Amino acid sequence: MGRKFFVGGNWKCNGTTDEVKKIVTTLNEAKVPGEDVVEVVVSPPYVFLPVVKSLLRSDFHVAAQNCWVRKGGAYTGEISAEMLVNLDIPWVILGHSERRQLLNESNEFVGDKVAYALSLGRKVIACIGETLEEREAGTTIAVVAEQTKAIAAKVSNWDNVVLAYEPVWAIGTGKVATPAQAQEVHADLRKWVHDNVSADVAASLRIIYGGSVNGGNSKELASQPDVDGFLVGGASLKPEFIDIINAATVKN
Numbered sequence: 001m002g003r004k005f006f007v008g009g010n011w012k013c014n015g016t017t018d019e020v021k022k023i024v025t026t027l028n029e030a031k032v033p034g035e036d037v038v039e040v041v042v043s044p045p046y047v048f049l050p051v052v053k054s055l056l057r058s059d060f061h062v063a064a065q066n067c068w069v070r071k072g073g074a075y076t077g078e079i080s081a082e083m084l085v086n087l088d089i090p091w092v093i094l095g096h097s098e099r100r101q102l103l104n105e106s107n108e109f110v111g112d113k114v115a116y117a118l119s120l121g122r123k124v125i126a127c128i129g130e131t132l133e134e135r136e137a138g139t140t141i142a143v144v145a146e147q148t149k150a151i152a153a154k155v156s157n158w159d160n161v162v163l164a165y166e167p168v169w170a171i172g173t174g175k176v177a178t179p180a181q182a183q184e185v186h187a188d189l190r191k192w193v194h195d196n197v198s199a200d201v202a203a204s205l206r207i208i209y210g211g212s213v214n215g216g217n218s219k220e221l222a223s224q225p226d227v228d229g230f231l232v233g234g235a236s237l238k239p240e241f242i243d244i245i246n247a248a249t250v251k252n
């Protein structure tokens with residue numbers, strides 16, 4: 001099927017210039033499989049994008065953690081997709097649950113953001129995921145399907161999209177989804193894409209898992225057939241991120 005393993009590091013709102021440089025040094029010295037086996041993308045806070053981009057090894061890439069929904073202008077505090085083009089930042093994370101929950105980003109708003117960033121040639125890590133209440137109510141698939149539908153409504157070409165399934169209850173909690181739980185949702189999502197977008201997109205779309213991934217649990221998660229990589233928060237700030245990148249080898 002040829003879905004290249006993808007490992008993203010979401011640094012969230014963390015770091016000083018010195019800390020960021022230290023993480024980059026660790027990454028630059030790391031022994032990992034080549035770009036033909038794993039695609040690695042790290043996402044520092046906006047203000048550190050230029051320094052990370054300038055220092056980071058050329059086989060790893062950078063992502064912004066968000067961008068504005070339309071062309072930039074009078075939107076205080078935002079950064080635009082045009083700026084990402086200008087700085088040559090290829091990737092952007094959109095729809096992270098922290099923004100959906102804390103900043104009330106709706107499914108439709110996220111769908112519009114994904115479409116706009118793609119229209120400017122950016123690659124998008126689009127995040128979806130259910131809360132604990134939604135899981136306990138048995139609505140996991142309905143929730144993630146609705147979130148995906150709002151993206152599918154605005155997007156016709158999925159080549160530059162990676163879908164990140166991040167259950168909210170697993171983010172930053174140390175409570176990782178079991179490999180079987182992750183596989184079940186990923187398989188259901190792929191089926192949804194098959195039925196509602198196309199068989200080709202379902203076969204080629206990378207669906208990655210996020211939520212308390214670490215060096216210890218990454219290999220077993222990666223061994224699941226529909227888990228095509230990870231979006232890592234806390235552990236992406238630590239040397240164990242290298243172990244998570246190396247989990248890509250279980251696919252070969």
Ligand SMILES: O=C(CO)COP(=O)(O)O
Pocket residue numbers: 010096166170171172173174210211212213231232233234235
């Ligand atoms: O939100 C996440 C990545 O986007 C996951 O965060 P943690 O890995 O810290 O649980």
